[in-house]
């Protein structure tokens with residue numbers, strides 16, 4: 412690792428920006444965290460973290476060592492040697508790239524640029540964004556990329572909830588608009604990341620991120636389709652996946668579930684699809700995967716109706732276990748579990764939910780508070796759906812009291828209780 416200390420500004424202190432800012436600060440760099448959200452700035456100033464993976468202690472320590480400040484004052488960008496952009500890149504209502512946040516951040520940076528600064532985009536986006544969108548905006552300042560300032564792209568791979576891979580050990584792909592830009596970015600990132608993978612262009616680095624996430628998107632939908640066809644053939648998909656993964660090469664296991672969720676996996680493939688259309692290129696895998704994943708909640712609701720032998724779910728009391736988009740996090744953005752709940756609500760079901768990480772949700776305008784799973788609540792439920800397999804779920808309690816459990820994650824493997832358990836992708840034994 413290199414030893415040069417720098418002043419680093421991180422623009423956007425969310426799931427990506429805050430861990431990155433703290434990682435740079437931990438290595439001795441002075442970090443200016445920049446965000447527009449007053450609640451986040453206030454929390455940080457009070458030494459409070461708003462991200463589950465980051466303990467308050469880490470925030471307090473960064474402030475105490477005087478290596479971290481949090482502000483909305485864009486003028487402070489001028490102080491920085493390195494500016495890293497971690498703002499959201501969502502979709503518009505028409506499912507097209509929405510670069511509003513990025514354009515706003517780029518304009519703010521342009522207005523405070525000075526010679527010698529290194530600017531790195533980390534937000535996920537389509538190939539060409541750094542070169543075609545960010546570079547011209549920054550050059551409106553009169554400073555030239557590759558000569559006066561240095562611009563690169565580095566995709567973020569942070570995996571919230573995954574304790575096996577701290578940020579610093581995940582290899583970091585980096586790139587630059589010119590070779591000089593790439594080397595400047597490499598020098599900076601080498602001070603924090605154990606492995607830096609330098610590639611030839613910002614377009615290739617942007618595409619790397621989209622490939623990684625589209626790969627997950629396509630494979631999750633593929634295994635969801637396989638799960639459905641296994642069920643129709645009376646074969647247990649979970650057993651088949653376990654058997655297939657005994658092959659030491661050529662197979663990577665993906666697991667069925669209610670669909671894909673979060674800010675990245677359902678969004679990034681649509682950035683790629685949009686970009687491919689501009690080149691007249693096909694993206695058929697994305698289209699078909701999207702269709703399969705969208706239909707998963709309907710499939711699940713249909714299986715529940717079948718298991719309850721009911722045409723309608725009006726008045727049926729259903730407990731949904733887990734509402735986040737993946738296990739062991741508190742993020743419900745684009746959660747497929749919530750999509751299942753919306754469908755159940757439309758069907759007239761009386762919903763309750765349990766999630767140790769989410770105290771309250773709003774479902775189609777209605778506030779819902781998570782239950783505590785009292786004996787009474789469990790006894791009243793007609794059915795429970797295990798939608799997310801958090802590590803800490805009182806599963807035994809659920810199968811001891813609720814008469815029917817639909818397990819979309821094989822979370823109840825090897826367990827038994829009073830409940831009739833049906834699994835997504837389950838085989839013959841599930842229908843007995």
Ligand SMILES: NC(=O)c1ccc[n+]([C@@H]2O[C@H](COP(=O)([O-])OP(=O)(O)OC[C@H]3O[C@@H](n4cnc5c(N)ncnc54)[C@H](O)[C@@H]3O)[C@@H](O)[C@H]2O)c1
Pocket residue numbers: 422423424425426427428445446447448451497498499500512515516533534535536567568569570571674675
């Ligand atoms: N969350 C993940 O696990 C993850 C993983 C890899 C990549 N990404 C990508 O990283 C990017 C950021 O995602 P996130 O999950 O951290 O988003 P987030 O919503 O958690 O955080 C973004 C932050 O940016 C702030 N912001 C918006 N506009 C700003 C501006 N002009 N100036 C300063 N701050 C501004 C927001 O207030 C917010 O705090 C996205 O492109 C996302 O696709 C996310």
